[in-house]
Amino acid sequence: MTKPARRARIGVDVGGTFTDLVLHDPERDLVHTGKLLTTPEDPSVAILDGIVRLLREVGMSPAEVHSIVHGTTLVANAIIERTGAKVGLLATAGFRDSIEIGRETRYDLYDLFLEPATPLVPRFLRREIPERVSAEGEGLLPLDEDAVAVAAAELVERDGIEALAIAFMHSYRFPAHERRAAEIVRALYPALPLSLSAEVAPEIREFERTSTACANAYVQPLMGRYLDRLEIALAEIGFLGRLYVMLSGGGITTVNDAKNFPIRLIESGPAAGAMAASFLARLSGLDRVISFDMGGTTAKMCLVEGGSPDHKFDFEAGRVRRFQKGSGLPLKISVVDMIEIGAGGGSLAHVDDAAGTLKVGPRSAGARPGPVCYGGGGTQPTVTDADLVLGRLDPHYFLGGEMELDPERVRRAFEEMIASRLGLAIEASALGVQRIVDETMAAATRLHFAEKGRDPRVYTMIAFGGAGPVHAQHLAALLKIGRVLVPFGAGVASALGFLVAPPATDMVKSHVTRLERADWNEINALFAEMRERGVRLLLEAGADPEEIVCRPSAEMRHVGQGFEIPVPLPSLHLSAADLPAIREAFFSNYRMRFGRTVEDVPIEALSWRLACVAPAEDIRLGASAFPDAGEALAARRGTRKVLFASHGWRECGVYDRYRLAAGARFSGPALIEERESTCVVGPDTVVSVDEFRNLILEPA
């Protein structure tokens, strides 16, 4: 008997409400998706059920699965809901309060009573250890080893901590004291999970680094148990392949790495969406793309250039106010550079009596009570309700007809909560909601483009998520983006990201130096050490050593400035001869972002980064995946009236997305319906279906 070939790959995204699965079988060019309710008490239950069901549906066995890529909101939820471990912190004497003092700013200038983001480690669990190293590495005070042992014993035995973070001053560059303290603790309590700031986030700025180390410790016990359980359970059903975990930066890594640095998984779900958009952009040969993923509570936008998204190295977790910058805990981790705003199908509309205007979001009706039209008890109109009034959604074909929507209830809610209070008709109120939510998204997107020094007009929008295709064209018009691409299965497209994410790792070391005084030998040594670590990790993840690509960069600024910009570096072996090229790279990046350069102020680098990536396994979306599709006329199943901001009420052709074949072409206004979403096409637009069954919307 021959062993079955391990060929299928599965992506699993555990969200707050649903666990989404996607399977790809390269032999059949088959992509198959599944969705079931998350099992919060033990998420692996839904994962296993889902995998078993998915495999049964495509007629495969667990032994035929090559790999599983996993993403989860567990980390983010543990921090938001404060359900992580009891953590202790060892800090340099004089600095145990750095995570509480923070940046000393108020995130809302006009709120006298704002609630601060409470540190994950309360003050009584933070211990000060005599030790001190200067910024240049001078040992000013030796590590008090006895103090380490005493503090650890108290924290473990008296206070009952479940994990320990260690964060000493200047450890980003001089980690010896942290390492020695860890050895001492490990000898006493070998099973206690430790998070060293020099390993979790070796970057200058003690508040952010310590905060990241504490957050890592906070989720470490939970994620360790969870991933262990999942590995065992998968083995029990006969899975022999590799389990990978999705990182916030859009790469995948090994389970072991994820257990050491679980905080890096915090944005794995949103990262998958960006990776899916990147894949679609590569597939269609689009160099400049803005992805637009609009779901029930949020909208996410991400620039994808040259087939991959940018990264940023700051993130905020557990915000007191979800969409308010500065109201959360800072994390120094690599995340996909995207914006997330409080605009989704569930965003609530209300009248602001003080200003006399209509407002939409950022609060959301969530899954419960949900929009008014769901009939789940919601009384405040939402964006989805507005879309229904405007004719953009079919009350009888929501979620493929699984859920019947109630237009009358929605009209009553609009009348009562909005129309009568503003003196507007119901339709005008609904149109107002649509215009405002689209304008809110446009404003945030414009700012994102502006911060990156980019012009939206030359970009293509790739729209997905349940509400994305409904709002995409109007949003694109506000941004003066001409072309919109809506992938097939737009409602679940983001799960594709799990299948196309590359094994990757991002490393960083802070070492502050003016460029003209840099000790290149020392910097090259930093890169060599990071490269060694990165390649080892990728080899563990099964990458081919020949194919690993390493990209060095540095965070630079003019001396005296407070914000750094990332600058790509020419090689891993730098010398003074590279200076002109490095300076030029800095200036060109600076000019792109800020439209000018300042020539006579010295440049300094703060942190040095290395990104190691192995190639992703792009999947094919072949024709065989789409049976019984035909021309536009065959897919047309009727008409419906839709109210457009620009044209008033128009009769729209309604098309069945599943019956539109590649090459189909027709004119708007139109509605193209699929199970999880509807693509709204305005007048003066031509829709074409490309070879991958993407809808392409362009001006007529």
Added chain:
Amino acid sequence: MSRATNRGFDPVSLEIYWSRLISIADEAATGLLRTAFSTIVRESNDYGTVLMDRNGDSISENTGGIASFSCILPRTTKAFLSKFPAHTWQPGDSVITNDPWLATGHLPDFTVVTPIFHKGGLVGFAGSIAHSPDVGGALWSADCRELFEEGIRVPPSRLLRAGEWNAELLDLFLANVRVPGQVLGDLQAQVVANEVSMRRVAEFLDDTGLDDLQELSRVVQERADSSMRRAISALPDGAYHATIEADGYDERTTRIACTVRVRGDTMEIDYAGTSPQIDRGINCVFNYTHAYSVYPVKCALDPLVPRNEGSYRAIWVSAPERSILNPVYPAPCSARQLTGHLLAGAIYQALAPVLPERIIAECGGAPTMRALFSGIDRGGDRFSQILFASGGMGAGPHRDGLSATAFPTNVGAGSVEAYESAAPLLVWKKRLRSDSGGPGRFRGGLGQEIEIELRSRGPARLSLLSDRHHHPAAGVCGGAPGAPSMIALDDGSRPHPKSRSTVASGRRLTLLYAGGGGYGDPKTRDRDLVRSDLANGYISAEAAARDYGLEAAP
């Protein structure tokens, strides 16, 4: 179809247009903040971007900067307009001033205003304010006796004319500052920020089909005005008074007498009885007095509606001429914040009897406390490094004050590691200061304790701008005051709190930042909160017993 016309706006279009104008100001601010060299801009958020209509009335301001620049910038713009009448402006012009009486109350802030043209006509102005890295003179000191010692004054002048920089003005000006490259860099950043606004407003007008900003400006101002008036109307008519004191300069205590008169939908804030102006740099020029009077009122009464010219029409502020809150030229005023930041506390104390649910106690971080070290490092390079940190905020009716957080200003603190990397200074401690929060049903925010060792080559200069050494932040509604501030060297000496001193290398300086005042009777504080404060070391066992009456655990 709700399409806007130039006459009136439906509530949907108004919301869209209004938020778009705010986001234009925000976009301009982002560029300014990110490219500025000035650490004050960055850490103190001491900057602002404002959009104005053709008359120079403000329509929107950026969300994050210093509050109330939206009421100063229009005044400055009107001063520009009286010198350079509207018909003389051309596309590509920018004008500049740092005159304290026309602009923000001291020389280091530069105001740059750029006209916005659309379809050949002047439709409005983009303005930006930023604290410059240097303006010459006696940098960082409150001890000057006349404005002339404090730096170079640039009267309203053309910085650019039809896209060309005014080279002679720049030469003259840059020849008078210590770091011309950085100063010029920041002026360029301000011009770039204004140009962003200019382009975005033109796009906005194109997209909406509006001819100009006048009608929209009128409507948003009226909305902001009526919202503030509604909030004032809810207060009972009457005159409410408070007098507060601060350390002032040497023996001359600053006394601020504040009467808030509410009549119908208007409010008058009158500082009659306030100390006279003095010959030291803590005089608060009236523009700044006005800004820091209306901002706390906005926070307490009408925090949610976006700000513009209309927000403050219902509020009248007055201070006697030649008082410390309305000094006359050429009074020194470089550290006007040491006086201006006190006003919120006086206003809230006056309003406490009628508005106890919306105000907070005095703040330890008002005024801000700053220490600047400058000298030569061991490598022979010059250094000049400001220490940013804050005292505790006053407590409110339902919440403890925030520790180490400033109000009314919103000052950030940089990282100690970055601070030590930039200068020969070693920070041995930066921690919360136990027992510094004013006791109350809700406790004042804690101040902090910082200890710095100077490791320069030879002695260095220390400049201090501080207060609250003898006048701690008062409590309110029965709450007790926070701990006062204190600054001392390890040899026991006390450097002048508002002047310059010389410090030998190797010395250690300790700075204790003041705590915020408490709110309500401390004996009524929830016992669990007292015990938790004790367990976390926010208060000592003695304070728990003495101030809160907590019985010792058996």
